[in-house]
Amino acid sequence: MSVTSMPETKVTPRSIAIVGAGQAGLLLGCALLDQGYQVIIVTNRSAEEVWNGKVMSSQFIFEPALAIERRFGMNQWEDECPWTDGISFSVPAPDGSGTQAIHWHAMLDKPGQSVDQRVKMPGWMKEFERRGGELRIANVGVPELEALAASHELVLLAGGKGEIVNLLGRDEERSPVKQPMRALALTYVTGMKRHDYPECVNFNLIPGVGEYFVFPALTTKGKGETQACDIMVLEGVPGGPMDCWAGLSPEQHFEASMNVLKTFVPWEYERSRDCQLTDPNGILSGKITPTVRKPVLTLPSGRKIMGMGDAVLVNDPITGQGSNNATKGAGAYYEAIIARGGQPFDEAWMQATFDAFYNGYAKEAVRWTNSLLFPPPDFRVNLLGAAQQFPGIAARIADGFNDPRDFAHYWYEAADADRLIASEAQKAA
Template identity: 45%
Template sequence: MRRILIVGAGQSGLQLGLGLVGRGYDVTLMSARTPEEIRNGRVMSTQMMFASSLANERELGIDFWADQAPTVHGLGVSVAGPDGGRAIDWLGRLDEPAQSVDQRVKMAGWLEEFERAGGHLVIHPVSLSDLDSLTVMFDLTVVAAGKGELVDLFDRDAARSCHTSTQRALSVVYVHGLGPRPEHPDVDAVRCNLIPGIGELFVMPSLTLSGRCDILFFEGIPGGPLDCFTEVRNDPGAHLARTLELMRRYVPWEYERARGVELTDHKGTLVGGYPPVVRQPVGRLPSGRFALGMADVVVANDPITGQGSNNASKCAAVYLDAITAAGDGPLDEAFMRNAFESYWAEAETVTAWTNAMLAPPPPHVLEVLGAAGEHPEVADRFANGFDRTADFRNWLLDPDRTRSYLAEVTTSHAA
């Protein structure tokens, strides 16, 4: 039986570990925290997952909260106008629903399931020297912990990374009591509010420790008026108050339904930011042995496109199939690089799209946002691109293809 070591207990590491245990592998997973410590800790992300990522969990039988989490059927976009109103406002319908489950709920539950299923769980932080001494006991070592000194094993890939600094200051608040959106009160949807030159506010339904909730997620251009949460990072009440004041000032249509919200819990806030980066997938340890990086260890995009957990799920699915297909063959450096390139075939478009969204929208993207308000099929195609990201190559990421597509839509409606 092949022995696999996974360091890191997030979406990618746990999904891969559970998948490998289910296929008969001897898997050891190292986590810095116990399930209870995770449940009692701070929120970690926004984690809206779209249909193909949710399908990966269903296939492994680990979609334990599918009947409890809000079912998201739409994705809407609003663009703030200079008069305080909305210059653009529309809702795209998802072909298949999305869901978000607080990672405190999911990762704690998955850790417990991993042990029940026969995996070996070790609760201990892992240093570089720890990892180097451990790898000799395993056929493959996978690093799925996106923070700490282990990330330094994986060199920045300058050819695939276009940023060297943080592109957004991030602020997350989990709340109860958010009212429905008047335009579609019966449809749970992710709402993307774009504030030109300032940043974005994303509003999304989720499931947390205390049940149904909503997430208020600001992305602020560094140095701008939304880059103001560092000083309140340890004061949840002040964090929420500042969030609401910024909503009142910049997105009053969202503020109106948020007047009565309350924090879900005193650990329901998060402040951060990091430079988007793509790293080399193979890390060489002091002993000369190798480790394979996965998910945000090697591809860390800004969360503006909501792809972090989706990338993690897809990376875990690719690696699971690659390890299985290898059979008794070598799980060496060549295997690691090939496994990553299979994942990069998907992640490359996500990275290009995310980097494009961080920049001021070019004219052809503005044309798309405007057309989506007039033609529901454009809105729907944009919304479903959050799941089927490869489709953006066919129309959104190339100005000529964009205009050709929009011309087809206009002609079809005229006919």
Template identity: 30%
Template sequence: MAGIGTGTGTGIGTGIGMGIGIVGAGISGLTLALRLQQLGVGTTLYCEGDADALRKGRLPATVVRMGHTQARERELGSEHYRDPACLMSTAKLSIKGEPPLEFAATIAEPFHAVDLRLLLPAFMDDYVRRGGELVVSGSAPDAAQVDRWSERHELMVVAAGRRSVSELFPRDAARSPYDRPQRLLAAGLYRGLDLGAVFSYNISGGAGEIFQAPMLTREGIVSAILVEAIPGGPLEPVTRAPGDAVAATLLALLREHAPRLAEGVDAAAFELVGPDDLLQGAVTPTVRGPVAELPSGRVALAVGDAWIVNDPITGQGANLGSRCAWIAAEAIAAGGPYDAAFARATAERMWEAGRPVTEWTNAFLQPPPPHVVNLLVAAAGRQEIADLVLSLFSDPPYAWGLLSSPEEIARIVDGGGRPLYDRV
């Protein structure tokens, strides 16, 4: 059985030829590693830290995984932390106004929120227990390190790595319309707010968005809150507040911009869970070129955040990463040669999944066009449209196909019947 190594590692793995090298142990890298392992393809997973380091680290993100992502995990035999309190069967949307525009819906496939410091180590443990080889590098690899690793493999798949990503995969300007962040972010875990197993989406025009979800963490069930602040707007202070002041700053903003959330706050108990449970910053939405030819003669294929970084406003990052890792695994398992033509063809298949998510997310960073406003207004008055709107998070291809079509929205709003659509 393979296990955990350090440095550059020595084992090659079993399966196809010299196996596949995977850089990064996030959702994408681990999904790819587990799926290839399941399909009989030898892999080595390179990561900065082991499972214990992940468990003890800072909050990396607040991720909500949709039904299709959970279904892939079930197929992998890697279901974990299925506490009913973090499985959201209801979603609510509230848009600030006088009066506010609000509606709720039952989610057919509940959303699931687990602290990645629990979930990713569980996936990593599954991989190692089943014979996977894990190499702990101790630091973020650069392109030269990826090249050295590639000498042991038929193909390198890069799913993470700040230095290697920027060096190997240049920004694709044609698919990256923004050159700066469109939101400033504050993601944190809080005590003192319990709305039950409900996903809450709150919009304050001109200010930004606030998401809340019950999340299973090292401290049990708490509230994960993500603030998406328009730069220069009234929500920005929480993205810069120090940890000891962030809860008070956030509570004041909730009262003004997300009053439905504020109603559920116990002001005396509302606090950040701990100093490692806050993430502040910003991302520039970016699509990179997905293929790099290495000096070794091998090829590197980008997946996950190494390829596409979307703003979290539509909650699709981990879900798209899981989907693209699955596509890549199926292509790899079908056999090589794993050359540049193979990598480009695989990237095009992944882009079929990535394009609607990316275009939908980029569009949502701008004020909604009139036809989308009409859809939201209709949803506030008709339950079948409310059900449709709040199911869109689970079905990005349909979501973008609908939201980019004034004609289709007009048909739904004016048709008087329940819309028909196919889930992915």
């Protein structure tokens, strides 16, 4: 996973095609161009269409992934985008009083950022072309994949939507959640009041109802300009009172968001009452089935293509790991491609490359994310409550957003959680 030791030596040009101009595909494409590879990216929307379209995600990126963007010279908005310094966590009191039974905040080791993909992807598309890549606007189906595979040494399928990604096939063993667990909504707003503590991803857990989290970001302002905003992420348990997004107009969507805040997290409503939508396209709703797909697709000709990014890893956004997984996956694929030298990108290499990334990192991000989609066991509630008393636990949970592998040490078993609490209590004694 380390990107600090990536080779700098230019390689003999090899031809690579990437289908999908998102976080993973554009990042990897630009990085490979810098190493002398011949790269084409095929996507179905132009930069202008992306800029003027609907929001696509909440895309909060934590420091380890930001470091990869920075390493590849893809941090164009770092000075412009608001920084988020920590994680806050709240649970409403069960008596309906509108107060917080649990509330704490902790600083991240280093801050993170969110740049609206309507800003980032058009900028990266232009950067890809500036570095010498070929950007082709076209729809891609099996015939187009066949043509790309016939003319390129490696084809990477990086698009996360559409029927084409389903051809990769779901990995049932790695995909224990079989249906959508939340009704999802994004609401991009301006005019939010700040908290009196450091800027945080403010996470609110509403037992039996869903979750609400919110954080600052950079979004569009029209005519090529940008502005600061806040992104509301609302996740409702299916069939519950937060499962209310289908068929709403932008105005109705915004009103429903405010009603959720007023009803379930009034402390968040109070600082949001003067908000307004950034633009009519600043909303999104839908449902996601968490999925890990198989990384190799065999085309009718027998040629192989490889999945990456959202095409192979689809997480519920409850932990904000999607863009981080895509970025870290792009970094891992980069290292593997460089290390391959002139050897063929065969099926064994494809499978081994994905397995190394999945087993070395993504597995624990998926495990942690899926754990939050189910009612928490008592020991985990106690752990979250103990974080209010012991800052060391709060800091440990916060930095798990940077690297979810640490949760394996205390998140899943009662004995491990109790051990961490006891250790922090002893330090405080």
